[in-house]
Amino acid sequence: MRHRSTIGVFTLIAALCMTVAGARAFDESKYPNWKGQWLRVGGGQGAPWDPTKPWGPGQQPPLTPQYQAIFEANLRDQAAGGQGTDPSYRCIPVAMPRVMIAVQPMEIVVSADTTYVMLELFSMLRRIFTDGREWPKELEPSYAGYSIGKWEDSDGDGRYDTLAVETRAIKVPHSYDSSGIPFHEDGEAIIKERLYSDKANPNILHNEITSIDNALTRPWTVTRSYRRDASPRPLWSEYVCTEDNRHVRIGNENYVIAGDGLLMPVRKGQQPPDLKYFQQTQR
């Protein structure tokens, strides 16, 4: 009987220790309050990468001559009705860092070991590991990439205020925005972010995003901002891109599927797809 009591006491002590350890592992008061729904700020029609500059050539990306030529050819294609080098019209997810434009809302969930960024667009989930891990020796590329973060207390008030993030292993091809500003095809891009609340307004979040990529002549830094929806119960929507995507690519051409299920051209004088396999069947 005494033996049972001893086990009970040890069990209780162990449970209390685990609770205390858990509380130590994540002390919410030491982290910024980024709860709620965040909506993009700035940038108008077309959602340009740098929200302070116009969409397209007005972005003035610091591209190498080779990638500037690719970008310009893409713009000519888009001006004729095509989609250029931007693969997202086929429902290929917009990758990092473009997804952080947050064309649709996002939610940030902070925990001790991982900060989760849940983006409505393409239902993308980013995991930013803050558990002190090293970079894995091998990384399989993905659209969200692999992110390691570090919390900083920049003003020394005992509370973290900035999340510094580095993201690697981003799947190619991808572009900065819908104007098709390209990343290098080698997939070696590194994205560095600094996320922090506005000093004057905690309902504004800033994100300084620096892209380091072999298609650039220098690192390219853009600051994007987000505002917190005032509603305590904001609207969330579902985004399943393949539900009714009407943009298709056949051969080297893109078309649109009309309401009657038939193909429509997107360029003046565009030829229909090659039907040679259907002709062979008919013989």
Next chain:
Amino acid sequence: MGRLLTAILVSAALFVCGKAVMAHHSFAMFDTENPIELEGTVQEFKFTSPHTFILLVVKKDGAEPVTWNLEGASPSALVRDGWSSKTLKPGDELQMKIDPLRSGAPGGAWGVQKTKFKDGRPIVVSH
């Protein structure tokens, strides 16, 4: 200075929220510099991802009716403008100013600001 920046950012946000947003592809395929006006009857309102669509039957003097395929913002964006899947129904008569496809095919892009019922009533009264 901080407050001024905040005010500018919030104003910009409100401005952006009033516009149609093409979430998953470039809108360069639509001729935004040469919009056209359409009047017609809703055949179907597709409240789907990645983009909503209005199929609008347009009749012009003596010609066969043509169904226009009109691509709009995502449901997520329209919900913020007060729209839902039930906002339009087959048979509704609309007047719209759209950005047509550059190819000349009967398709284009529509936005909430330039779409009304045929009698001039707004589609959604309050946001």
